[in-house]
Amino acid sequence: MKRFLTLNALGLAFGALFLATLGAQAVAGWHSFNDQQVAAQVGTIGLGDYVVSTDYAVAVAENWQSEFLQFLLYLLATVWLLQQGSPESKQLDKAGLESDEDQMVGEHARPDSPAWARASGWRRHVYGTSLALVMGTIFVCSWLVQSVAGWAAYDEQRLQDLRDPVDWAAYVTSADFWERTLQNWQSEFLAVGAMAVFSIYLRQRGSSQSKPTGAPHAATGIEG
Incomplete structure (x- = not known):
């Protein structure tokens, strides 16, 4: 244990x-x-x-969808985009999907590599994008839950105010929905960007998310 x-x-x-x-x-x-x-x-x-209740569902779902959107975009952005000096970035000569040798797939797989990394065709492709696929699926599902629960709560409030309810399409294009959504998105983007930039110059000894304390500021893609 x-x-x-x-x-x-x-x-x-x-x-x-x-x-x-x-x-x-x-x-x-x-x-x-x-x-x-x-x-x-x-x-x-x-x-x-x-x-x-819908109130609790929308409160939970609107945070989940913003978090998983953050991870999804970060996963995809860090394939191609670089940030010199950041441990959150790949090394400066590694932009892109990288070679099969670098990724240890196909004939370059190790004996202990996952089975689908040693496979070919669609299985290797699916496994090579599986993390983004799962993050994207959770984001979409959370967004749908947020939109449906938020719609129900929004209509309930309108009925209490003696106003006519609206349909789902009208709600997801309303200012109420996007104000709630964007206030979460902007905070996630700020946090990720701040981590990528602050970690160029600042350190946390012993953390895998920080460079070694004595690493040069320009060192990129090094975690300690």
Whole structure:
């Protein structure tokens, strides 16, 4: 068990943090929702009802879709785009998809390489893009959940205000939807860009996301 925890500590730690904050978000959102209900002089709901409500669904989904969009774009951008001095960038002569030898696929695969890396044709192609495909799928699914849940919550509020509801197409082209969406996107893009640039000049000793403390500022694609 100790060896398992040691070898999986990063994933387990962030998994625990995810579950803890997801639960805390549910409790905090429930209290906030009920405060609004009291202010509007309508009935409050229980925690279980809030967790399956559109308000909670849209709050969770709008953050998920922005996070996975960030990872998707970063995965694809770092194939071709370089940043001199950043450990987040590939080395300056490695732009592009790289050779089969560099990627250890096909005849250049090692004995312990994944089976689909040793395969040919569509299987190698799918495996070579599998991370982006999964990130993209989760982004699209989260975006759809956000749009549907947000639409339901938006129409519910309009009905409470004695206004006519709108259809899904009208909601996803509305200012309300894109204001909620873009406020998440811009923060993700800022964080990723800041990490790529700050890591040129700043260090965190022992982190795989930082260059070694003594590495030159111009050293690119080196992690310590």
